[in-house]
Amino acid sequence: EIVLTQSPDFQSVTPKEKVTITCRASQSIGTGLHWYQQKPDQSPKLLIKYASQSISGVPSRFSGSGSGTDFTLTINSLEAEDAAAYYCHQSYSSPTFGGGTKVEIK
Amino acid sequence: EVQLLDSGGGLVQPGGSLRLSCAASGFTFNTYAMSWVRQAPGKGLEWVSAISGSGGATYYADSVKGRFTISRDNSKNTVYLKMNSLRAEDTAIYYCAKVTSGWYLDPLDHWGQGTLVTVSS
Numbered sequence: 001e002i003v004l005t006q007s008p009d010f011q012s013v014t015p016k017e018k019v020t021i022t023c024r025a026s027q028s029i030g031t032g033l034h035w036y037q038q039k040p041d042q043s044p045k046l047l048i049k050y051a052s053q054s055i056s057g058v059p060s061r062f063s064g065s066g067s068g069t070d071f072t073l074t075i076n077s078l079e080a081e082d083a084a085a086y087y088c089h090q091s092y093s094s095p096t097f098g099g100g101t102k103v104e105i106k
Numbered sequence: 107e108v109q110l111l112d113s114g115g116g117l118v119q120p121g122g123s124l125r126l127s128c129a130a131s132g133f134t135f136n137t138y139a140m141s142w143v144r145q146a147p148g149k150g151l152e153w154v155s156a157i158s159g160s161g162g163a164t165y166y167a168d169s170v171k172g173r174f175t176i177s178r179d180n181s182k183n184t185v186y187l188k189m190n191s192l193r194a195e196d197t198a199i200y201y202c203a204k205v206t207s208g209w210y211l212d213p214l215d216h217w218g219q220g221t222l223v224t225v226s227s
Contacts, residue, residue: 001168032211034213034214036151036214038151043201043217043218043219043220044143044151044201044214044217045217046213046214046215049206049213049215050213055215085150087150087151089151089153089213089214091211091212091213092211093211094153094165094167095141095153095156095211096153097143097150097151097152097153098150099150100150100151
């Protein structure tokens with residue numbers, strides 16, 4: 001099983017600040033890494049696919065990068081509505097998710 | 107507009123069974139693989155199972171293999187998850203999700219609202 005380790009577990013951020021969330025895979029997964037946002041009491045929403053590909057309708061302040069074992073989700077100029085948990089997901093082999101990063105607005 | 111409506115959750119005793127359903131609309135159902143993902147209370151996401159667009163191929167997490175069965179009825183645009191020998195650790199919200207293609211390993215671009223399964227005596 002491929003283990004995804006996210007960091008940090010929790011981040012408290014002021015609006016307009018830049019947020020960086022990392023996801024490390026236990027083995028190389030190419031670019032088979034996707035990011036989701038889950039707001040409280042809502043279903044997850046796909047933000048970025050294949051490490052860096054944007055999704056229609058997702059604000060441009062969300063971007064992704066990386067390949068192999070190290071990946072990053074960046075939120076430029078955080079907005080209050082971005083308070084949520086963020087999960088990475090690998091689809092290189094039997095799917096697994098990272099443990100999640102909760103982003104709180106100060 | 108893609109819509110996924112999850113149903114069938116509830117309270118069940120350990121060792122019991124339950125069948126979840128996910129009614130889909132807004133896309134050509136038999137073209138896409140479908141997945142089930144669960145989330146234990148206050149915890150992260152866990153992939154459970156997936157099925158190809160035709161229903162001919164199924165995939166399971168080790169934690170549910172041999173106990174859960176995924177199936178689909180393309181005439182009804184519905185995917186199912188039959189859960190047997192339920193354990194307390196199966197307690198979670200179960201989400202149905204549409205895969206972006208017919209290949210189960212592609213990302214999940216639409217999710218149902220979830221249905222809560224509670225396994226307790």
